[in-house]
Amino acid sequence: MSQEIRGAEVVIKCLIAEGTHTVFGYPGGAIMPIYDAMYDYKDTFKHILVRHEQGGIHAAQGLARSSRTVGVCFATSGPGATNLVTGLADAMIDSTPLVCITGQVASHLLGTDAFQETDVIGITMPVTKWSIQITKASDIQAAIAKAFYIAKSGRPGPVLIDITKDAQFGMTSFDYKFCTEIRSYNPMPTLKVDALKEAATLINSAKKPYLVIGQGILLSNAEKELLAFVEKSGIPVASTLLGLGAFSPDHNLYAGYLGMHGNYGPNIKTNECDVLIAIGMRFDDRVTGDLSRYAKQAKVIHIDIDKSELNKNVPAEIAIHSDAKGALTELTKWVDAKSHDAWLQEFKDCDKIEHDMVINDAVNPTSNELKMAEVMNKLSEKTKGNSIVVTDVGQHQMITSRYYKYKKHIGNITSGGLGTMGFALPAAIGAKVGAPSEEVIAIIGDGGFQMTIQELGTIMQSKIGVKIIVLNNNFLGMVRQWQELFFEKRYSGTDIENPDFVAIAKGYGIESAKVSVRENLDSALDAMLNHKGAYFLEVVVEQEENVFPMIETGAAVSDIRLN
């Protein structure tokens, strides 16, 4: 029997055993024993103090996505824990592996309305993949082992462990065992070779096959397998928002970006292909538009690791419950080596239309004011698409997804499913910590920036070398765009009076600049990119710029508007 240690120390030792060396957190009464235990592990276990628990969990998300490991954050009971909810919901819908540890009042106080007591398990249940409350020190290690296993396996997601203060203080022995199996949980389904062969036969018979991919490619590290499959089969491939980065935008077979503000061809052709192969994506409504008019002519092959996604939104001719990597490896064996030149040309023709009608003007505008697209296009060129770009939510996000040419598999970090404004700044902090040698650039709107602006303090204190670009149009731009298009320009609650962002960033000791004229854009971006360490750049852009193309809500993908 090894020597007994406090439950709080067990927490730290378990995290180290799982390979976690950095956590984001904010202390408070109910998690103090864990913070105390951490004091003795300063050399091997780093804690980054955030300025708000929401910042902590978004940072953990950023770290998880840039490092492809499990992100970890700490929060205290009550308000500390409730502040995690947005991040949990975000990680749940975007399949981000997280282990969140919250302190809880002592077990004898549970349910008594004690100070800072709240039903964290109850509140977070719908937005966690799994959660558990621990009231005994001896239960901590098994729970943490299980938490990591659940968070990262299958379709990844956030897990929450709520540990009462007495469990943190309690004494127990430490003998860590990794969790490798849970009888009620099957994260890696067996490869259905017959179904995959059947899928390959269907693909081989297709005249206009079309592949749409999502984050599942990235989550199962299937980028190479994807490339091999695409190159052998000669099938054009398009990506969802979260799949950007999985396939090189320079590749001849890359068709573009799907969805509401995606590229013209990828959307139009969805309703013209004869076989639609969807891998690691979930047919989100922002991708499909009106489901009753989505790819009705096509035979659909849907491959996903989450069984409940199959036949959920789009009925599949062949639905295969599998991870992307295994399925692609197998499929590649059975598909014929082919090229679909005429079909591919149709995408290229659409691409030309989009360039003529949207892109050329957007990246080389003649207007006086700067346009978001030209900024992102320039940034993409200057960084050669090699940065990790973390976006917030709104117009700037859609513009970045359209104009930044993500070359790195870990290059695209954004809040996709939940659409969480305030995500980017803290997520960029986490992304930089998770991939310190990469250039991490947060692109944020003036609205979202102010939702988690306090994390500039984290950047200052922990010397996080992130670059921050705020595209400032003095509007909550995406909602304004909708008001313009669908609510007769009745701009209700969307004009926003902003502070002096540069002065604020300077107040946090962050090198800052502001640019509002085209002549200075190049030098401003260069100054930012050449600066070592954190840098803030405000770019004043046209106030009422709209993002096009656009599939209006309720429209079919093929009804995508170019202007």
Place this chain on the structure above:
Amino acid sequence: MEKTYNISVFTENSIGMLSRISLIFTRRHVNIESISASPSELEGIHRYTIVVNVTEEQVEKLVGQIEKQIEVLKAFFHLDDEVVYQEMALYKIPTSMFSSDGNTEKILREHNARVLTIETEFTIVEKTGHSEDIKNLFDALKQINLLEFVSSGRVAISKPMKTLEKHLEELKTIN
């Protein structure tokens, strides 16, 4: 078209399972008509019977989401004619009813109800059956004098012979 579906769920016996399962219905704006939980024939595994009136598409998605929960071993859904099901109800009536109303004994006989206890003041009657049977006895007693009434959720066992153990074995081989 909406039909009555019997959802059977087999879970680990851990804190919060009922919440996790019921939240799936809440989120999709589906009302649970009845729910009951008890140990199953396998030690440590609990079994739920949940009755909902939904479309087939809805029930498929509900069961998909239920099965997705980490501590759910397996979930099934069946139509009424694919299961044997039963409910139980208790009725409290004044004991004096037997002497004041000549019909009481007849009603209990006709409905095949059972007297559990007779106290000076009241008598407790038990009836098991389908909800219509329980409702019929309720209506009959209500007309005379019904003091209290309570009924259980439905419990159901499916007719197909595949046992849970078989499903668990399959789960294991998949793993």
